[in-house]
Amino acid sequence: MASMRYERPETIDAAVALLAGGPTRTRVLAGGTDLLVQLRSGMIEPDVVVDIKAIPGMRTITAEDGGFRIGAAVAGSELKEHPDVKQLWPGVVEAVDLIGSTQVQGRCTMVGNLCNASPAADSVPAMIAAAATVCVVGSGGTRDLPVEDVVTGPGKTSLADGEFISWVFLPSRPARSGDAYLRFIPRTEMDIAVVGAGVSLTLGEDGTCTAARVGLGAVAATPLLVPDAAAALVGTKIDDAALENLSAAASAACRPIDDKRGTIEYRTRVAGVLARRAAIIARDRAKGIASANGGAH
Amino acid sequence: MAKIHVTTEINGDPVEFLCEPEQTLLDVLRDELYLTGSKEGCGSGDCGACSVTLDGRLVCSCLVLGAEAEGKRVETIEGMADGDRLHPLQQKFLEHAALQCGVCTPGFLVAAKALLEKNPDPSETEVRYWLAGNLCRCTGYDKIVRAVLDTASDMRGS
């Protein structure tokens, strides 16, 4: 700890070189809202902390192919202030906005939320539902990865030593699409999700659901993509029966634990409730109906 | 161990300091620069007592490394009053008795100022959610929220 170094590279290559620098323990610093807590508690004792915020592109949001490329160090509050991202993916932006307080929003990032690899990360189920991908850079070059393939267990990712994520890509989407993310916490703010549910869907001209993706958080060792839950919606008008099936499929996919934040029974039950509620908001958004429930605040 | 040399701006003044790599901006403010108005209530970003702005963005200074302040603009509670003129929020906090023990007050003021700069006409709900990361155990928040709403109303009027 006493020998920790702080580095602020200005290129991706320099960052990769620092991160791949042999047997040293390294950590990437973007927003720092998880990293600094872990440093202080002594949970991690890295030799080098690599601050990526001086690398060009890390703090910018770029429109691309009808979607958005969002740099790894773009803060939650910057994302929320972007006029167009929220238009396209309101559920994702709202999910990011749920990470921590206003103060934490000033620093926290989607990529950090993902790479911290907590099963309860708020932005991740929404990104999974949105079919977001990330760009992984390392000494071997770059590769794209679906968000659902990043986290492999609590605190663990599929990234190799020396790799880091440079940006996340939110894709374009067809007309009549909507997404939403809801989480349950005991208070109204400042808690870690007990359960989180993200739903993204597209409706046909007659209102039939043509495509859907459902992501769940805090109900298993990793955030989950739940195809069965999505299947409960596709081909339906997202009526009460379909929502009931969605709810059951979401609950059935849960493999949670009992801990200080919730019980197995509770998480399983509420995952179904939130998936249903999120699907209703996403459906209304796809229909162009402003939802009273959209966004926790 | 090697300390890092940091050049920054705090409350409008150019400031240079040396810090250890693991020292937070809060540690630097309090222990190196003796700006003790920012408080440490938790050290984990859960209480907001250490709120400052960094390039105008509200953050917890306990979640920022001192080294990250390089080239930035930092504003703390010590820079809020203009000479002997209190900021309207400071004045309203006094008038509304929006503090009891007062240890959370600097954080609330810095956070509320950032809110009103962004949104001069917040609803009660917006004030409450914006300030949800600032814990107060004494007041039950009632008088704090009233003070912020009243300040916003006054500042819009003037």
Next chain:
Amino acid sequence: MATALKFDKPEGDYQWIGTRPLRPDGVDKVTGRAKFGADMALPDMLVGKVLRSPHPHARIKKIDTSKAEALPGVKAVVTAVDFKELPHELSLAGEMPINYRDVGRNVMARDKALYEGHAVAAVAATSASIARKALKLIEVDYEVLPHVIEVMDAVKDGAPILHEDLITVGVEPAPTKASNVAKRVEFAIGDIDKGFAEADVVVERTFDTKPVHQAYIEPHACVASVSEDGQAELFVSTQGHFIVRAHCAKLLGMDIAKIRVTAAEIGGGFGGKTVVYLEPVALMLSKKACRPVKMQMSREEVFKATGPTSGAHMRIKIGATRDGRITAGEAELYYQAGAFPGGPIGPGAMCAFAPYDLENVKTVGFDIVTNRPKVAAYRAPGAPISEYAVESVVDEIAKTLEIDPVELRLKNAAKEGTRTAYGPKFGKVGLVQTLEAAKAHEHYNTPLGPNQGRGVASGFWFNIGGETSATININDDGTITLIQGTPDIGGSRASNAMMAAEAFGIDYDKVRPIVGDTSALGFTFLTGGSRATLANGVTTREAANNAITEMCKRAAKMWEIPEDAVKWENGHALPAGDNAGKFEPLSMAQIAKMAPKTGGPIAGHAHINVQGAGPSFGTHIVDVEVDKETGKVDILRYTVIQDAGRAVHPSYVEGQYQGGAVQGIGWALNEEYIYGEDGKLQNAGFLDYRIPVASDVPMIDTVIVECTNPSHPYGVRGVGETPIVPPMAAISNAIEQATGIRFTELPMSPPKVLKALDEANGG
């Protein structure tokens, strides 16, 4: 906004009392200038840190500090051997007695670590990082012992015993075997068997509550400096710097006069800063290092090593006649005290039925040790727990009898002349007024929506007086310096300056109130028991009277008339009697200016063991909405109605009501200590110890009832503690109305609520 109901005619129109001037320490607190416990820095200062036990229960076989001592930059290391082993000796700390032997062992574990986080050693070093490194170099050889966390597990046969010499007090004949039950208390009047026999309806329920922490935002912090000749200075965040001085002197074997304690601005306490933790350790480290030492706790240390209040198991039985007359009340209370005896079982048992005028009451309480941090006082210590249970059963009786719950309380309300179960009769008290005000309040009469419920509950706290000193110095220009001995935790300098201005008949801004250090003033008991405004009112008035008498004497001298021919009015000496009108009135400035020629400096002092505290009652109304799919309870509306006696500064009285209510909301819904099977605390931080945030609560409406305290010069009762008593029952009663389910366990967190809802639906 608040309204004030006056049930007593004021004894004259006040100039300052009842107004809302700005607090004298306010500007410092909105500018960041105010110096709290951790804000002090001294030249050459070291950083002190504590090594804490990772085990909930372990014998300490050996501590090897040699490697830490050898680390460059480490200037002192202490363990229990540096402190004298103290015999059993009881003393007053907060509102609960303490035993010096246990205080010593809590500050630094001696032969056993009794909870996770128990201090076992401490270091002082030239930097925080070196101090942290040194802690890792201390080798402690533990023999891990079986632990017991839950209160009812601790009383079972075969439970791990914390103290091998602990024999239950209050049981005849005395047990021969050690147990975890430290004490049995009993308070009774009448004959409960007869009372229950007269009842048409009897409700008996058991309740469980979890320990909750005071959760002040400022962690414990102090700076100690002991010089080579053994004189010590201590700057500390505390509710009672005279108490800190006494405890430190005892623990360190020092003369009281050699320790000078200055009270820092205090960032919240709520009872939790009435005992010592870091202070004796900082002094000992400083003594060894001969350099100033600063210590501050992390938030994790605050949760793991400082006192929450008790968790409890309770059985309550109440009987009533069909027309709503309560015939008997019985309570059996098991309070967890933490690692050492001395939980708030006494006040818990005394307060349980205090809001009621009953003929037959029996409360029995047990003080039980467990492998948790020793409990400390927390806002009306003990009362919120037992009164929560009683007020829940009273609500059930009201619903069973189909009597409005406020009406039922009115029928049985304690009033002047009511004999309490713990002995004395109440004098003038304001419970009936709060209930009448609740019944008439618009809130109580507003319709509810679906899934919503409304609850009411009343609460009681004694309030206390106690030893208090005050000095008033009349300055040359006629302004006054008012020195109080109670740390100002929430505006007492303002209320005290107002009472002084009132006494002299001068402007509030001519009074400069300060908190004196322990060498500036006579002994003063701590800020607690809702006593600060009450007790300071008495001493300030007395000190002012002394100064006024002296100023009248000086005026007599200046006028060359007899002393008894001078009277005092509106800040001036006036000639009276035969001399009336013969001289121009003399202002304080004029008298003070002549002081050198009329007898020297003018001051007033008071040293009083203040009696006549006025008990305080409150009644709360709350509306909740329950999400039946998630079990989440939202607080929609909240009204606090409480008797203040007289509200000196109504804004800060309202603030106490609002703050107490919101702490109660946290206690009711989410706050709890969560332990694993390993006996370790799992939520030692604000992330998972969930105190209410701004978006969790609505505005808290307040009604200040003023049923003045006849024993106080300004009618003050004390207001700080009663507001935390009613919320838990009020919210539980509201949830019952919304769901039809009576919850008997706190907190009523979403998983518990949803489970109960599902079970009620046959799910």
